[in-house]
Amino acid sequence: MGAGHGHKLHYHGHSPIHRLPAHVKLLGLLGFMLTVVATPRDWYLVFVCYLTVLGVFIAVSQVPPPYIAKRMVIEVPFVVFALLMPFISTGARTEFLGLTVSEPGLLAAGGLLAKGTLGVIASLTLAATTEPRDLLAGLARLRFPDQLVQIMGFMIRYLDVVGDEMRRMRVARESRGFRATSLRHWPVVARSSGALFIRSYERGERVHLAMVSRGYTGTLPQTRADR
Amino acid sequence: MSAPVLEVRGLAYAYPDGHQALYGVNLHVHQGERVALLGPNGAGKTTLVLHLNGILAPGAGSVSVSGLPVTKANVQEVRRRVGVVFQDPDDQLFMPSVRDDVAFGPANHGVKGKALEARVRDALDKVGMSEFIDRPPHHLSYGQRRRVAVATVLAMEPEILVLDEPSSNLDPASRRELADILRSLAVTVLMVTHDLPYALELCSRSVVLSDGVIVADGPTCELLTDEVLMSAHRLELPFGFDPRAVRLPSAG
Numbered sequence: 001m002g003a004g005h006g007h008k009l010h011y012h013g014h015s016p017i018h019r020l021p022a023h024v025k026l027l028g029l030l031g032f033m034l035t036v037v038a039t040p041r042d043w044y045l046v047f048v049c050y051l052t053v054l055g056v057f058i059a060v061s062q063v064p065p066p067y068i069a070k071r072m073v074i075e076v077p078f079v080v081f082a083l084l085m086p087f088i089s090t091g092a093r094t095e096f097l098g099l100t101v102s103e104p105g106l107l108a109a110g111g112l113l114a115k116g117t118l119g120v121i122a123s124l125t126l127a128a129t130t131e132p133r134d135l136l137a138g139l140a141r142l143r144f145p146d147q148l149v150q151i152m153g154f155m156i157r158y159l160d161v162v163g164d165e166m167r168r169m170r171v172a173r174e175s176r177g178f179r180a181t182s183l184r185h186w187p188v189v190a191r192s193s194g195a196l197f198i199r200s201y202e203r204g205e206r207v208h209l210a211m212v213s214r215g216y217t218g219t220l221p222q223t224r225a226d227r
Numbered sequence: 228m229s230a231p232v233l234e235v236r237g238l239a240y241a242y243p244d245g246h247q248a249l250y251g252v253n254l255h256v257h258q259g260e261r262v263a264l265l266g267p268n269g270a271g272k273t274t275l276v277l278h279l280n281g282i283l284a285p286g287a288g289s290v291s292v293s294g295l296p297v298t299k300a301n302v303q304e305v306r307r308r309v310g311v312v313f314q315d316p317d318d319q320l321f322m323p324s325v326r327d328d329v330a331f332g333p334a335n336h337g338v339k340g341k342a343l344e345a346r347v348r349d350a351l352d353k354v355g356m357s358e359f360i361d362r363p364p365h366h367l368s369y370g371q372r373r374r375v376a377v378a379t380v381l382a383m384e385p386e387i388l389v390l391d392e393p394s395s396n397l398d399p400a401s402r403r404e405l406a407d408i409l410r411s412l413a414v415t416v417l418m419v420t421h422d423l424p425y426a427l428e429l430c431s432r433s434v435v436l437s438d439g440v441i442v443a444d445g446p447t448c449e450l451l452t453d454e455v456l457m458s459a460h461r462l463e464l465p466f467g468f469d470p471r472a473v474r475l476p477s478a479g
Contacts, residue, residue, distance in 0.1 A: 221334030
């Protein structure tokens with residue numbers, strides 16, 4: 001329920017990293033990630049280098065490290081999975097911190113954690129230094145399909161509206177004494193989600209009407225001279 | 228008199244599910260008039276509005292805007308001439324900033340560069356929202372969003388401004404500010420509402436739409452004091468409100 005909103009990832013600033021064009025940053029992130037993923041997982045030193053590079057970027061961008069650290073909670077599911085791997089994998093056994101675990105599993109878990117963490121830090125740095133609007137413009141400049149860019153733009157714009165609606169529905173539910181405490185209550189939550197979906201869908205139709213009324217024909221027009 | 232800005236003749240419409248919403252509506256609005264379209268919930272007001280800019284196509288009858296018939300071929304020009312401000316500003320404002328949103332309409336109609344910038348500034352000036360030009364619409368108050376919604380339509384330089392329930396959900400101060408703005412605009416207005424004091428305040432002429440037909444057309448004050456007409460069409464004045472006791476701020 002408490003999913004973070006896209007733009008809350010942005011950290012306002014004027015560093016050189018903030019000023020870099022969005023499409024350069026996007027390509028940079030993509031290149032970095034492909035390199036990280038392609039690196040054999042037992043080249044430990046190389047991973048340390050990657051982390052150092054990211055550290056330098058974050059330092060230059062002047063985004064406080066705790067700001068990024070807090071938002072890394074999103075990685076938790078992967079961490080849990082990585083922690084399980086040494087126990088559920090097969091193969092040669094080895095001693096690790098007093099536990100008998102699978103050696104290939106341990107290696108795979110280490111690799112997953114290292115690569116995942118690097119990816120999350122890099123993406124968060126991009127999000128912290130780039131406004132969602134500029135990201136979209138960057139994607140458009142990279143010839144990303146126009147329709148997908150439009151859909152993402154609408155998502156950013158309406159996350160707040162739908163989030164508010166969801167909060168209001170929850171408050172209305174709870175004001176009538178409802179609390180989702182047990183499995184028995186799930187059907188109610190499911191029905192509210194259904195209602196939310198229908199409301200959002202209908203809002204989509206109304207937004208489309210309002211757009212068509214102002215002459216929309218399928219492509220968003222250039223609304224600024226400087227783009 | 229010149230060709231009416233808005234001319235609706237014998238307009239009838241049934242929704243695809245068979246529900247008939249309009250049964251032969253006739254309506255004329257002339258240059259510079261401010262007309263209130265009154266009617267209870269479910270009278271067909273919104274259906275009528277959606278015909279004015281060609282979103283819905285009439286089952287029978289016709290609509291024309293300054294002499295230009297509303298047809299598939301003319302639809303883009305009709306939408307420039309008829310500016311519709313919808314009830315919920317969140318439906319109308321969808322771009323990442325106020326500037327982009329106000330520019331959306333004129334840009335769709337081919338306005339570019341400096342001219343576009345001038346249109347945006349001018350429209351925001353008219354609604355007193357210039358200082359918010361770079362803000363995202365969802366960070367504005369509801370009253371401010373309503374004013375920006377009006378600006379998004381003014382930027383198209385429409386010949387007629389159609390407002391759907393402009394006063395809904397506004398606090399009294401925002402309501403008055405919006406009224407001041409609407410009075411200051413030199414544009415023909417059709418205001419759809421069931422807020423009768425607001426109609427009296429802003430529009431010297433009103434029409435009543437009930438069950439899909441226009442049942443009355445005349446000076447607002449006269450209609451509002453006709454108790455038989457009012458109660459026959461589920462129109463009620465707020466408690467304690469007497470149209471005869473109101474002093475109007477220079478009728479428009």
